Amino acid sequence: MQSYLIRRAFTFALTLLLAATLSYLVLLVLPGDPARLMLGLDASPDALGALRRQLGLDRPVPVRYLAWLGDLVRGDLGTSLLYRVPVRELLASGLAVTGPLALGAMLLAALVAVPLGTVAAVRRGGPLDVAVSGASQVGQALPSFWLGLFLILIFSVRLGWLPAGGFPPWSQGFWGAAGALVLPALALAAGRAASMSRMVRASLADALEEEYVRTAKAKGLPGRRVVLRHGLRNGVIPVLTLTGTELTQLLAGSVVVENLFSLPGLGNLALQGIGARDLPLVQGVVLLAAAAVLLTSLVLDVLYAVLDPRIRYR
Template sequence: MTAYLVRRLLAFLLTLLLAALVIFVVLEVLPGDPAQMMLGTEARPDTLAALRAQMGLDRPAPERFLRWLGGLATGDMGTSLTYDVPVQELIGDRLAITLPLAVMALLTAVAVALPLGMLAAARQGRPADYAVMGFSQLGLAIPNFWFGIVLTLVFSVTLGWFASGGFPGWSAGVGAALKALLLPSLALALAEAAILARVVRSSILENWREDYVRTARAKGLSSAAVLRRHVLRNAAIPIVTILGLQFAFLVAGAIVVENVFYLPGLGRLLFQAVSQRDLIVVKDVVLLLTALVIAVNFLVDVLYALIDPRPKAGAA
């Protein structure tokens, strides 16, 4: 078990290092002047030279890469050229919105998908099963930004129950902040719930046909007991995988929904940084989102080892 976790941790660190190298090469080493890109073609030579010196572009690329990694390791992510504040402060403020939004969306998706998937598996080939599969198809077909606009039109413009956008801040109270995140989380959760419901149904049906289920039923256990004690544990392996991937997507892929609801989250920060050509912020935010995706995959591997004994046996 320990050897397995050490190997996964080393793979995580190596993948993160390679991701940082790719991001650095794309933004600072490939043909093209980052300073020229930020200031435009009409910038004066002395202004370009000053910006290159400020960004460290007058140093060799390997030195710049190592200095960037060193700064990240010590918590120094540089200073935004647009906002003139440390990037770590910008990211910290935006993560305080994006992470709760992703967690709310994931919890909503789980709360909807688990009972629907179990219902569809228990009623396979019956109207309830067809209804769940129809919901899944519809959820996958509807873009989350379009669903967000519909939610805004219904609950904000027509009914007036929610604000149409913006975020009051956590200082306004937890209730007000969560209320502002409710509609965006529903918009994000629709497609994830549709995918997860299908996975839950398929995983339960696959395990329900195994020999251990027939043995448990032959011993007199009820269907509910077999499902609770045996099937769900084995069915959890693909479900955990999907949940991990979904959370990573919700954090890294909330750019469009955050722009629809004018939420000052991490996705909107990245969108603004790209629009304003603030490459320092772009570089740090892209690496952070990449690190989150890799970290979630690492945690999924750890959960594999806890749920399924086979990885532990293979690592011994």
């Protein structure tokens, strides 16, 4: 396991460097001048030149890249060209919104998907299985932004139970911030619950056909114990893989729902950074998203070994 973790650490660093370099190169070829975007179209050439020198945009690209790489090794992500504050502070504030939103959406999806998928697998071919399969297909077909609009109409406009948008800081009160994330989490959770329930159903149905499950039933073990201890535990690995994939997608790709509910999360930061050609900010978001993907993959690999003793890493 130790040699495996060392290899993964090397891969982690190399992947982060590659992701940052690609984002650096992509933004360089995009049209637009960050200095002109910041000062406006009527800015004088002297003002533009002074701002470019201040931001370091007048230096050659290789020099700027090497300087940025040196700062990155020291843990300095630079200063946002748009907000004029350290990128680390912006990422921390964005993650404080997107992180709980993604985790809440996945928790809601799991609370719905695991019981429904389990019931569908145990009663496969029956009315409950057909109902769960049909509901999951509908859930996967519903766009999250449409569901978000529907939730706003019902729970904000008509009932007035929850806010329609905005996000008060966590420092102003836990329940106010958490309440602002309920509707967007529900909008994101619906599609994930649909796909997860299908995966739970398929994985558990395959596990229940294995020889060790038949043996457990032949020994007279209660049906619930057979399903939970022998079936669900051994069929959960594909579900964990899907959960990790969905979680990283939510961290990096919930920009539509964040815009719909006016949430200052990572998706909004990335969108504004791209529009303003804010290279340090976009690179910071890309690095954070890549780190989340790699860390999630590592945690899943460890969980595989815990749940299935047959899996060993060398």
